[in-house]
Amino acid sequence: MCNQESKIPNPQSIDRRSFLLAAGAVALSQILVGCDTSNQTQLHIQLLKGSIPGQIVPQFRRSLQQQVQLNFAPVEQIEDLFKQLQAWEDTSKPTSKGFWNRFIPFMRSGSSSASRSQPAVASDLVTLGDYWLKAAIEQKLIQPLEEVKQLKHWSALDQKWQQLVIRDDQGNLDPQGNVWAAPYRWGSTVIIYHREKLQSLGWTPQDWSDLWRDGLQQRISLLNQSREVIGLVLKKLGKSYNTENIQTIPDLENELRALNKQVKLYSSQNYLEPLIIGDTWLAVGWSSDIIPVLSRYPQFAAVIPKSGTAIWADLWVCPTKVKKETFLSQWIDFCWQPDIAKQISVITRSNSPISPHVDLSNLQEPFRSLLQSNRQVFENSEFLSSLPPSAIQEYESLFAKIKQG
Numbered sequence: 001m002c003n004q005e006s007k008i009p010n011p012q013s014i015d016r017r018s019f020l021l022a023a024g025a026v027a028l029s030q031i032l033v034g035c036d037t038s039n040q041t042q043l044h045i046q047l048l049k050g051s052i053p054g055q056i057v058p059q060f061r062r063s064l065q066q067q068v069q070l071n072f073a074p075v076e077q078i079e080d081l082f083k084q085l086q087a088w089e090d091t092s093k094p095t096s097k098g099f100w101n102r103f104i105p106f107m108r109s110g111s112s113s114a115s116r117s118q119p120a121v122a123s124d125l126v127t128l129g130d131y132w133l134k135a136a137i138e139q140k141l142i143q144p145l146e147e148v149k150q151l152k153h154w155s156a157l158d159q160k161w162q163q164l165v166i167r168d169d170q171g172n173l174d175p176q177g178n179v180w181a182a183p184y185r186w187g188s189t190v191i192i193y194h195r196e197k198l199q200s201l202g203w204t205p206q207d208w209s210d211l212w213r214d215g216l217q218q219r220i221s222l223l224n225q226s227r228e229v230i231g232l233v234l235k236k237l238g239k240s241y242n243t244e245n246i247q248t249i250p251d252l253e254n255e256l257r258a259l260n261k262q263v264k265l266y267s268s269q270n271y272l273e274p275l276i277i278g279d280t281w282l283a284v285g286w287s288s289d290i291i292p293v294l295s296r297y298p299q300f301a302a303v304i305p306k307s308g309t310a311i312w313a314d315l316w317v318c319p320t321k322v323k324k325e326t327f328l329s330q331w332i333d334f335c336w337q338p339d340i341a342k343q344i345s346v347i348t349r350s351n352s353p354i355s356p357h358v359d360l361s362n363l364q365e366p367f368r369s370l371l372q373s374n375r376q377v378f379e380n381s382e383f384l385s386s387l388p389p390s391a392i393q394e395y396e397s398l399f400a401k402i403k404q405g
Contacts, residue, residue, distance in 0.1 A: 040069040043327045044123040046081060049074035051127060051185060051314050053347040060334050068327055078129045085141040088122040088319050122319035124328050128181065130164060130313040134171030134386040137180055142317040144178035147329050153336035153354065157183070161353045164383060165315065181315035182332045185350040187287035188381060189228060189310040190370055192272070192302040197281040205282065207305045208236040216262045221274050221283035224266040226399035227384055231310055232284065233259060241310055241382045244391040246398065256402045266403060275300070286312065287370050291349045302370055308380025313353070
């Protein structure tokens with residue numbers, strides 16, 4: 001068994017958080033150098049590359065009632081954006097972020113912009129992943145966005161999204177807390193499989209329990225993430241991804257050992273390459289890794305497990321030292337306009353927080369199963385919450401034990 005990171009070349013080709021939609025990115029990069037007038041009001045935004053279509057930025061400029069210089073700087077990795085927030089604050093104080101960073105489920109490797117010169121002045125808005133939100137609040141890297149409650153489209157957000165971003169000063173979910181972020185797109189952990197290989201076994205996957213079926217021994221690629229792997233087993237057992245005391249789940253270790261016999265490799269970077277070359281028949285991974293593969297390889301199909309899955313979200317946050325201007329809120333509300341949210345969803349092939357439903361006529365067939373959200377599946381799905389260090393250690397210890405066989 002090869003339970004380790006794959007050595008197949010070109011790991012950056014299908015990296016989840018740095019996949020570049022060429023047309024949109026080209027348009028966005030052109031906007032970065034356009035309309036530079038020194039006397040104009042400015043709006044500076046650092047965003048995850050590929051997460052906003054370039055074509056909507058000119059639309060936003062036209063919607064404004066005065067001239068504004070828009071500066072959009074795409075960054076390769078969520079991790080780099082979090083580090084940028086830290087760089088704008090005094091990080092000389094001791095924090096627990098070193099331990100916390102070790103176990104981030106969506107921390108991606110690949111081409112990184114960390115070596116580039118970083119802006120000395122904080123941007124007005126920055127993209128951040130939902131899993132990083134607690135740490136950003138706890139480390140006082142961002143400030144509340146209470147004003148978004150007054151925006152026209154705040155009420156159009158599903159309660160699940162409002163609850164995600166309302167937190168106390170320690171970053172914990174709190175219905176009496178402040179609004180700390182604004183979600184603008186999301187995706188999930190899904191199953192991708194080879195159509196013909198699975199049909200030859202007489203079935204196609206519909207839920208996590210299918211990973212234990214006969215015929216898949218040494219045919220599965222899984223993420224090398226304890227929260228994701230143990231989480232899907234917990235979901236199979238009817239439990240939560242965010243279970244803190246996993247030692248109280250009597251069947252968990254046996255289920256993990258049975259699943260481990262099905263696994264060819266664990267990798268968070270190269271888990272799709274073995275599927276493409278035929279070493280595995282099924283993989284579990286992040287939707288925005290998988291959607292580009294579906295467009296290139298028609299032999300593959302994907303499904304969101306019907307019992308629910310893990311959800312990730314891209315959010316707008318405001319750095320602590322920024323003086324908030326009207327245009328900041330206008331940009332957030334612009335991203336929430338139904339027609340703009342639809343463009344973000346369809347062009348970046350992600351889901352919209354404004355509505356869990358996407359018009360099928362706007363989607364190519366391979367992506368429909370991932371971007372047309374079933375309401376019940378959506379309700380059964382969960383964000384990965386930050387767990388106490390002791391719980392994280394339990395996850396990591398059990399995961400390492402299982403991989404050793």
